[in-house]
Amino acid sequence: MAHTSQSLRRGAALLVSTVAALGLLTACGDGGQGKSPESVSGTAAPATGNSASTDTSGTASVPSGSDSSPASGTGGATTGGASTTGSTSTTAAAAGSRCHTSELTASVGGNNPGAGQENFPIVLTNKSGATCTVRGYPGAAFVDSSGTQLGPDPERESGSTAGTVTLKPGQSAWAGLTFSNPEISGAKTATPAALLVTPPDERDSLKVTWTGGTVPVSGNASSVRLTVFSAGTGA
Numbered sequence: 715m716a717h718t719s720q721s722l723r724r725g726a727a728l729l730v731s732t733v734a735a736l737g738l739l740t741a742c743g744d745g746g747q748g749k750s751p752e753s754v755s756g757t758a759a760p761a762t763g764n765s766a767s768t769d770t771s772g773t774a775s776v777p778s779g780s781d782s783s784p785a786s787g788t789g790g791a792t793t794g795g796a797s798t799t800g801s802t803s804t805t806a807a808a809a810g811s812r813c814h815t816s817e818l819t820a821s822v823g824g825n826n827p828g829a830g831q832e833n834f835p836i837v838l839t840n841k842s843g844a845t846c847t848v849r850g851y852p853g854a855a856f857v858d859s860s861g862t863q864l865g866p867d868p869e870r871e872s873g874s875t876a877g878t879v880t881l882k883p884g885q886s887a888w889a890g891l892t893f894s895n896p897e898i899s900g901a902k903t904a905t906p907a908a909l910l911v912t913p914p915d916e917r918d919s920l921k922v923t924w925t926g927g928t929v930p931v932s933g934n935a936s937s938v939r940l941t942v943f944s945a946g947t948g949a
Contacts, residue, residue: 835948
C-alpha cells in the first residue's frame with residue numbers, strides 16, 4: 715500500500731510537470747497572437763490620431779474662428795453699412811419730413827374770379843436748404859389790425875384728394891381759398907388786415923398782409939372754403 719501511494723504521487727507530479735510544460739510551450743508558441751489584443755488596443759491610437767485630425771472641437775473651432783473673424787469684419791462692414799444706411803435713411807427722412815412753419819414763407823396770389831366766386835391761391839414756399847413735404851389743407855383765418863379774427867374758420871372743400879407735395883428748396887405749393895362774391899351773396903363783409911396761414915400739421919402760423927378787399931364774415935353764403943395743397947403757385 716505504501717508503494718502504491720508513492721507511485722500515485724510520482725504519477726501526479728509527472729502529470730503536473732507535463733501540463734506545466736505544455737502550458738509554457740503554448741504560451742511561447744502563441745506569442746504573436748498574445749500581442750493581438752495589444753494591437754487592437756494600439757489601433758485605438760490611430761483612431762485617436764484620426765480623431766485629432768478631424769476633431770469635432772477642432773473642426774468647430776474653425777467655424778468659430780471663421781465666424782469670429784468675419785463677424786468682426788462683418789461688424790465693421792455692418793457698422794460701415796449702418797453709417798451709410800443711416801446716412802441714406804437720414805437723407806430719406808429729411809427728404810420726406812414735413813415742412814415746418816419755420817422753413818416756409820407764405821403769400822397770397824392774385825384773385826382769379828369766376829362764376830360768382832373769388833379764388834385766391836395760398837402759397838407756401840420752402841425757404842430752407844432741405845427738401846420737405848406738405849400734405850392736406852392749410853389752416854387760415856382773417857384778422858383785423860389788432861389780430862382779432864374776422865368771421866368763422868374757413869371750411870374744408872369736400873371731395874378734395876390730398877397728395878404729398880415734395881418741396882425742394884425754393885419750390886412752392888398752393889391751396890385754394892375761395893368764397894362767394896359778397897355783392898352777389900349779400901353776406902356781411904369786413905376788410906381784413908391780414909390772413910394767418912398755418913401749414914398742415916403745424917401749430918405756428920405765418921402772417922400775410924391781405925390786399926384782396928372785402929371778405930364775407932357772416933350772414934348768407936358767408937362760408938370761406940379751402941382746398942388741399944398742390945404743386946406750384948396756382949398762378
